[in-house]
Amino acid sequence: MKHYDVAILGAGPAGLAAARVATGTVALIDDNPQPGGQIWRGAPQIPVPANVDFLPQTKVFDAQPGFTLHTVPHGPIRAAKLIVATGARELFLPFPGWTEPNVYGAGGLQALVKSGKPINGQRVLIAGSGPLLLAVAATLKKAGAIITGIAEQAPLGRIVPFLLRYPAKLPQAIALRATLLGVPYWTTTWVTRFANGTATLNNGRTLTINHLATGFGLVPNTEIAQLLGCRLDDGFVVVDSRGQTTVPGVYCAGEPTGIGGLDKALAEGAGQPYNGAFVRDLAQAFALNPALYDIAEPATLICRCEAVTKAECEPYREWRDAKLQTRCGMGACQGRLCGPITQRLFGWLPSSVRPPLVPVPARYLSTAQTPPAPESGRSENAPPAHR
Numbered sequence: 001m002k003h004y005d006v007a008i009l010g011a012g013p014a015g016l017a018a019a020r021v022a023t024g025t026v027a028l029i030d031d032n033p034q035p036g037g038q039i040w041r042g043a044p045q046i047p048v049p050a051n052v053d054f055l056p057q058t059k060v061f062d063a064q065p066g067f068t069l070h071t072v073p074h075g076p077i078r079a080a081k082l083i084v085a086t087g088a089r090e091l092f093l094p095f096p097g098w099t100e101p102n103v104y105g106a107g108g109l110q111a112l113v114k115s116g117k118p119i120n121g122q123r124v125l126i127a128g129s130g131p132l133l134l135a136v137a138a139t140l141k142k143a144g145a146i147i148t149g150i151a152e153q154a155p156l157g158r159i160v161p162f163l164l165r166y167p168a169k170l171p172q173a174i175a176l177r178a179t180l181l182g183v184p185y186w187t188t189t190w191v192t193r194f195a196n197g198t199a200t201l202n203n204g205r206t207l208t209i210n211h212l213a214t215g216f217g218l219v220p221n222t223e224i225a226q227l228l229g230c231r232l233d234d235g236f237v238v239v240d241s242r243g244q245t246t247v248p249g250v251y252c253a254g255e256p257t258g259i260g261g262l263d264k265a266l267a268e269g270a271g272q273p274y275n276g277a278f279v280r281d282l283a284q285a286f287a288l289n290p291a292l293y294d295i296a297e298p299a300t301l302i303c304r305c306e307a308v309t310k311a312e313c314e315p316y317r318e319w320r321d322a323k324l325q326t327r328c329g330m331g332a333c334q335g336r337l338c339g340p341i342t343q344r345l346f347g348w349l350p351s352s353v354r355p356p357l358v359p360v361p362a363r364y365l366s367t368a369q370t371p372p373a374p375e376s377g378r379s380e381n382a383p384p385a386h387r
């Protein structure tokens, strides 16, 4: 088993910033082939400090107090200290047609294009919520896509005051918008249906497109921190001003402590505190309209891994019951997609996190023997239902 003084999980901006200040023997672990995380995906030559052992294409599927990380393909890795910088994933909300071909996660389509997917001349509608929609539009437009519009569910009356409150971010926002001259930005707008290449918006307008890219903000990847016993508050890992979690020796930086983007990830990775007001204001500016939770129809899939519809979920009051009766959340993604959806649509609280976090070959499981945590529909660490 490999031993390190420090293991950093996640080679995004937060993990890379941590790697720059970490001393001793350091492992930097990421499931991607290159360092850079989401924002610097595909960027050439992201430097990793010389004292750091970068382990690319390495999935961590379990973590035990002590600290042992169980990985594929390197097996168990031990570290005296752990820095969890696992970033975030997109939040999807179901609407009729959301599982059709050519519907992508907004950041997912961006990642594919950054990795070489051709998009030149394709008509793309970007819909959902948050600043990521603009970043995605800019990437796709640069790659030759025709952006038919950006449908943002938040009202303009919340977005403008938010921007004005943070003048330091304005040049960045203006520069991004300048690259999107001519691309309509519709606020208080969302997709209610997608079928046969046509997206219908809540104002009745229809658009003929090749691709629909959709995402309603970000969900923090807190599973590793939860396996280690770190306390969560409102769904985010609790840290002090130096990034120390409630478990001695475990630090956390970037999106798992609060969705705040690049500047926050860089500051926290370097062990510096970040302005929590920005995180709160961002969340408030792009808070989701509850009308979005009523778009799915009875036949709309909620759990796409196990093909469970809204009508099949509705009789249940808790995720545990729905899991047992319908297999909702028991597929390959282990509820990472449908968990945040069912929380919003039905008010189900997430159940406890269990290894393996991702599908792994069975031979790796024999070295990872964490006793499963008791499952409960009312986990103390669970974020509140949003409705």
Ligand SMILES: Cc1cc2nc3c(=O)[nH]c(=O)nc-3n(C[C@H](O)[C@H](O)[C@H](O)COP(=O)(O)OP(=O)(O)OC[C@H]3O[C@@H](n4cnc5c(N)ncnc54)[C@H](O)[C@@H]3O)c2cc1C
Residues within 6 Å of the ligand: 009, 010, 011, 012, 013, 014, 015, 029, 030, 031, 032, 036, 037, 038, 039, 040, 058, 059, 060, 061, 085, 086, 087, 088, 089, 090, 106, 107, 108, 110, 111, 132, 135, 136, 218, 221, 224, 253, 254, 255, 256, 261, 262, 265, 357
């Ligand atoms: C799909 C997507 C696209 C985005 N695109 C942009 C953009 O273009 N511009 C922008 O400003 N912001 C973007 N963001 C927002 C982004 O979260 C922040 O800007 C910033 O990248 C956060 O840095 P981070 O280091 O906290 O996390 P990340 O950059 O997400 O880095 C976390 C890393 O940890 C790895 N990881 C997580 N769990 C495991 C595990 N169990 N095993 C191994 N590796 C693991 C992930 O693969 C990832 O590489 C995007 C977010 C998402 C989800």
